[in-house]
Amino acid sequence: MIRFEPRTNPGPVLTYGVPVIAAAIAILLAAIPLALADAPIIKAYGLMITGAYGSVFSISEMLTRATPLILTGLAAAIAFRAKLWNIGAEGQLYMGAMAAVAIGSGAIDGPSWVMIPIIMIAGAVAGALMLIGPTLMKTRLGVDEVVTTLLLNFIVLLFVQMMLEGALKDPMSMGWPQSEPIIDSAVFPPLLERMRVHLGLIIALISAIALAIFVKRTVWGFEIRAVGENAAAARFAGISVTKTMILVAALSGGLAGLAGVAEVAGTRGYLATDLSPGYGYAGIVVAMLARLSPVGVIASALFVASVFVGADSMSRAIGVSSYLADLIVAMALLCVLIGGFLTRFTVHFDRKTAG
């Protein structure tokens, strides 16, 4: 018989060790698909490491990938803390990107210190509204937010496509459905000369630290945690659950929207329907690997970004499908879930006694 007993105090080693071990196991498990694909395993791992860390350029690429992942990871972390199941970060990201492009590609002009904050606010507001809608439907009408946020991802992507073939279409794009470029004064400047890593990384890091302080040190943060742990008890204690949920929705959607702004204004320069290779969904993995801790999100986003950049570069070198990265990330999520279980319970193997 296998028995599980609750563990009272997991301790710091277990709390911080489990996500690291889960990530390591996911990386090791990748050897199986690599072997099945007939790839030289040791060489493949080596190529993945040099692909993500081998040069200043590759580190810059990795940090560029990590930027949206930190923001969507924070979006998932804050929402899941309050048990608001926002699976719609992908759609919120695109709405944020679209708002940034609508304002930042020539509609208005000004110096950078005006333009950059304006497109950030526009993108965050657009992302926030995308989540406040489903949240109101949840609190007012009792409509499950999981399905509505998921379905909205598809609706938003079609809406973006429609706008890119219509109002937002770049007349100079030779028929490609893409927006006009973000004007120079609204572009996020690169942090290193001739590298892609940009201001968005700083914004993402500040967001993580600000969110950590907000959750730990403010009354609102306390209320969010209380609602997440036990909504009925929080309501009994006089906390307005609806108001808290809307606050969470605004933060979570806003952060996902910012990820979209960072991608168009920092990395891509214009909006197209392939802006995000699933950053919204990967943000869920980032948040879970971080145990929903905002500061932890930074570390786990760096891990997920390394996997993506490393696997991309490995796949170009030896022709193994780059879907391996998605596979590793998915396995890391399942491993950290199981690991989370082991921090909360101890496992006992009892010999079955007769009678």
Next chain:
Amino acid sequence: MEIIDILLAASFWEAAIRIATPLIFGVLGALVCERAGVLNLGIEGIFTAGAMAGWMAVWLGAGLWGGVLVAALAGGFFGLIHAILTVPLGLSQHVSGIGVTLLATSLSYFTYRTALPDVSSPPRIEPFRPLDIPFLSDLPFIGQALFSQTAMTMLALVLVFVTGWVLYRTPLGLAIRAVGDNPSSVEAQGLSVYGLRIGAVVVGSSLMALGGAFLTMSAFDAFFFGMINGRGWVCIALTVFASWRPGKALIGALLFGAFDAFQVRLQTEVGAFLPSQVFLMMPYILSIIALIVVARKADYPKALLVPWFKGQR
């Protein structure tokens, strides 16, 4: 063309039933899982896995029904992962489900790409042919609309009745429904809560995978990246709309199929005035509307999302 003419055409209902078929499999699968108390958000990935595995088995020479079996086994495998994580370990059904979707999708894509590294156009298989049943297929209207579908559509319709019969007419069905409402009462009967829940999730996931297999082996004849395109999520919405009943699931899927077939026909009429994306959005918007309509009176299985541990009262 008048709207009435569209609705009265046998070809319209033929399309509606064809579009509904994968949803019937998906909703049946989702409702079997949820009736036992487990939300399975792995559905989108399980659709993908079923579509890929079934197609690949046929492409490798397994025969069409061999492909169906392989798809069901693939679905059952991912269902088992979700079941182990959520039932005995009691982990978050939301997060585990998303994890299974990510795993099943990436594994399917990786396998496809590894088996076919550099093909420009996806290889095709010989899919299920429309049935030609003596007498029935020659009936006016219904002969074309219903009896000229493929064998997989017939299988979906049969499974609606089988699922309904098992859930409402057998002791097993009673136990599955009870385990989703009040697991402790099931344990008091001396039945295994874990066994029933894990079994229901595995069987439900196999059903979901058949929905994916229908797409690559009956509706189309090849596997494409992104071909599931939210159909799994639509099924989760339709399950609520169907109040977790197989009969209503059939009606919900058919209504959905009819609406989808209708908007495609409407598109050719008014397409010039509206962008095509407006029509493509319709299925998702319709799903959200369906959820809003039933939200207030939705009678969720009482123990849905609630983990249960042995020895707990």
